[in-house]
Amino acid sequence: MPFYLSKKVFKQQTKTLVAHWPFGAIKTTHARNLLGQFYGYKDDHDFQKTSINHGIRTIPVTQELVLANYVNWVKKLADLGSMNQIQAKKLLHQLWPGYLSNHISLHEKLYQATLRFHGNCNNFLNNNSEISELVYRFDDRPSIKDTIEACGIPHPEIGAITINNQWVEFGHQLQNGDRVEVYPNPHKDASISMPYKPSGELTFLLDVHLKGLARYLRLAGFNCLHNDRDLGDELLAEISSNQDYLLLTRDIGLLKRGNIKYARWIRNQLPQAQFKEIVDHYQLRDEFKPFTRCVKCNGTIHQIQKSSVRAMLPEDIFDRFTEFKQCSDCKQIYWKGSHFEKIQKILDEARQ
Ligand SMILES: [Zn+2]
Incomplete structure (x- = not known):
């Protein structure tokens, strides 16, 4: 009527x-x-x-x-x-x-949806719950990706999403009354799951603050790009997305850049704990190739004749050790010195 x-x-x-x-x-x-x-x-x-x-x-x-x-x-x-x-x-x-005007403000949001966050998604919401719920108010029709990021969770951390019990893509538009479930990465049982890690051998790209983590990853033999100079968010995001490199950072804002596909916000503060976190999260236990990569420059290291390094080493080192390796890029020489057992122990602990 x-x-x-x-x-x-x-x-x-x-x-x-x-x-x-x-x-x-x-x-x-x-x-x-x-x-x-x-x-x-x-x-x-x-x-x-x-x-x-x-x-x-x-x-x-x-x-x-x-x-x-x-x-x-x-x-x-x-x-x-x-x-x-x-x-x-x-x-x-x-x-x-x-x-x-006196009853409904122009700025009042028209619609609302209920979002439930599972598991590790809650790391971004300042709570330790296994599941938390919030009511999100909105105008227009935001994408579910923008909605979840507005709640504080960067999209590379999301494994799968349902809206009203249907699996959806990031581009799905939110509607009034929707009930949303957000699961952390990885979520392999979903019929639509979000990018988790690139297929094949991984290349990690670390921001400037994660030098310590870069060392551990290289010791375990992982291809790991890190620069002592701050490359800036834009360039890091671009390199990561162009090459399918897995970006690791403690900067949540960086992870919200739209072009980033594979990335993780590092929870831990200390390099050794960060290393363990990455090994666990990306299931790298069986992919270690210890002492194959230079911790200084990420180049590959290879066995070298003892006689060829005589001039480059202090005499006592040369006398005490028989096996030597050298980085093919920066020419750094490695031997199984006093640090060796300590490093071996750290690598073993991370694999447990
Ligand atoms: Zn090197």
């Missing part, structure tokens, strides 16, 4: 619509027809004809009715005028200023 409003109010609202149309000019006839449709008539002509029968086949517009229909009306106006929710809200507040 259409809504009743007087021809005087209709005429005023046509003027308002023309004056506040978000896309510049709109013809008065178009504005009249649009308003007619908005209130449930076929067009302006239909309104002029039918609205006379107030009380018989129409519903009078009252303040209560405007307030009760607010959410639906914003959506309807947005659809009819091909505008976004914010523009539709502004227009609606212009059309019914006395009725709306």
Whole structure:
């Protein structure tokens, strides 16, 4: 059933619509027809004809009715005028200023959805719960990826998402009343799961602050790019996404960059614990190749003839050891000195 409003109010609202149309000019006839449709008539002509029968086949517009229909009306106006929710809200507040402004703020969010965060997702929400829940308010139709990041969780940490019990992609748009479940990476049982780690041999890319972790990863033989100079967020994100490198950082903001696919926020502070964290998270126990990579420069190291290193080493080292290795890039020489057993122990502990 259409809504009743007087021809005087209709005429005023046509003027308002023309004056506040978000896309510049709109013809008065178009504005009249649009308003007619908005209130449930076929067009302006239909309104002029039918609205006379107030009380018989129409519903009078009252303040209560405007307030009760607010959410639906914003959506309807947005659809009819091909505008976004914010523009539709502004227009609606212009059309019914006395009725709306004191009751519903223009800045009040229209819709809400309930999000539940599972497991490690809660690391970003300052709680230790296994599952936490929050109500998210929004206008328009945000993607679920943007919504979850707005709640604090960077997208590379997400393993899978359901909305109303359906697995969804990152681009899925949130709607009023949705119930969302967010699972951490990795989530292999989902029919749609998010990027977790690149296939094949991994290459890690570490931000400038993770030098200690880089050393441990290299000791275990993992290809691990780290620069003593700060490359900046933009460049790190670009290198990671172009090469499918797995980015490791303690900077949550960096992980929210849209082009990043494979990445993790390092939870631990100390390098040895960080190393264990990575071994566990990416299941690297069986992929160690200890003492094959230079801890200084990430180059590969290979066995070298003892006689060829005589000039490069202190005499006592040369006398005490028989086996030597050398980095093919920076030429650093390695031998199984006093550090060897300690390092071996750390590597073994990380594999447990
Ligand atoms: Zn080297």
